[in-house]
Amino acid sequence: xxxxxxxxxxxxxxxxxxxxxxxxxxxxxxxxxxxxxxxxxxxxxxxxxxxxxxxxxxxxxxxxxxxxxxxxxxxxxxxxxxxxxxxxxxxxxxxxxxxxxxxxxxxxxxxxxxxxxxxxxxxxxxxxxxxxxxxxxxxxxxxxxxxxxxxxxxxxxxxxxxxxxxxxxxxxxxxxxxxxxxxxxxxxxxxxxxxxxxxxxxxxxxxxxxxxxxxxxxxxxxxxxxxxxxxxxxxxxxxxxxxxxxxxxxxxxxxxxxxxxxxxxxxxxxxxxx
Ligand code: C2E
Ligand code: CA
Ligand code: CA
Ligand code: CA
Numbered sequence: 673x674x675x676x677x678x679x680x681x682x683x684x685x686x687x688x689x690x691x692x693x694x695x696x697x698x699x700x701x702x703x704x705x706x707x708x709x710x711x712x713x714x715x716x717x718x719x720x721x722x723x724x725x726x727x728x729x730x731x732x733x734x735x736x737x738x739x740x741x742x743x744x745x746x747x748x749x750x751x752x753x754x755x756x757x758x759x760x761x762x763x764x765x766x767x768x769x770x771x772x773x774x775x776x777x778x779x780x781x782x783x784x785x786x787x788x789x790x791x792x793x794x795x796x797x798x799x800x801x802x803x804x805x806x807x808x809x810x811x812x813x814x815x816x817x818x819x820x821x822x823x824x825x826x827x828x829x830x831x832x833x834x835x836x837x838x839x840x841x842x843x844x845x846x847x848x849x850x851x852x853x854x855x856x857x858x859x860x861x862x863x864x865x866x867x868x869x870x871x872x873x874x875x876x877x878x879x880x881x882x883x884x885x886x887x888x889x890x891x892x893x894x895x896x897x898x899x900x901x902x903x904x905x906x907x908x909x910x911x912x913x914x915x916x917x918x919x920x921x922x923x924x925x926x927x928x929x930x931x932x933x934x935x936x937x938x939x940x941x942x943x944x945x946x
Contacts, residue, residue: 699755701737702748706764710736713768714934717944718787718905718927721919726944728785728819730927731769732934733761753793762794763803770811770818772937781945787819787848792826792833801839815844819869822847824855827865834865841866853893862900870897872923874908880917887917894923
């Protein structure tokens, strides 16, 4: 949002505030972050609740700036989206994630699949399917072992997202709906899209056992997934109570601090190899 004039509305004149200066500085740094090797990935295990078996990982991007330190994705992803840098960043993330799967494999660790987050902006260029196909052939990762995560709002508000998602499916890539239940959703899109997985948002998992509404929503999502033959995974699982609740209601897949924080690629090896 741009400010109209110096004496106009007083809400938000980024160029004049300290916040605006900070943002500009961050933006300048961010542009060079990839070439300066400041960007890397962490991997959060996804497990079967009853067996503890590893079913996959989610790749989560990290930015470590020499002066500013570790900057969380909630601070730089929106900035990258606003500036268009997300296209470069998203491509780097995807490539690195696929490459890592092959490296683990060579080191004797089989990770069944890797989930990678996509931003709406990455659908606006039209070339996303070619980009994904190129990365898969370059790294040699089987398409079925890549799962792309998109939110409901990406699907609903991005012009050609539906087309691209179908194209991605046609090259064998899997799709998950991230933060399910938090977006504006017409559930109708679910039956039109080749989706395999719903991820129950952490906000519904957090207060399980104290908030009956959140419990009801979690149960409803699990049921919906079941009846549509989708796998359902709960994110942000932190306690045994939450895990027990999920299991009791038919959800056997989870990701969260109870099982593991996001790990470096080396820590993944140390923890899961053999
Ligand atoms: P998300 O896709 O919902 O990712 C899950 C976030 O929840 C991660 O935060 C993860 O570290 C955190 N988390 C996992 N388990 C727990 C738990 O048990 N408790 C709590 N409190 N948190 C948990 P992170 O890594 O800070 O990422 C935040 C968001 O940034 C992600 O939310 C995603 O929307 C975005 N993001 C991260 N990496 C990428 C990326 O490569 N591309 C894009 N477009 N977005 C990304
Ligand atoms: Ca995600
Ligand atoms: Ca999520
Ligand atoms: Ca979430």
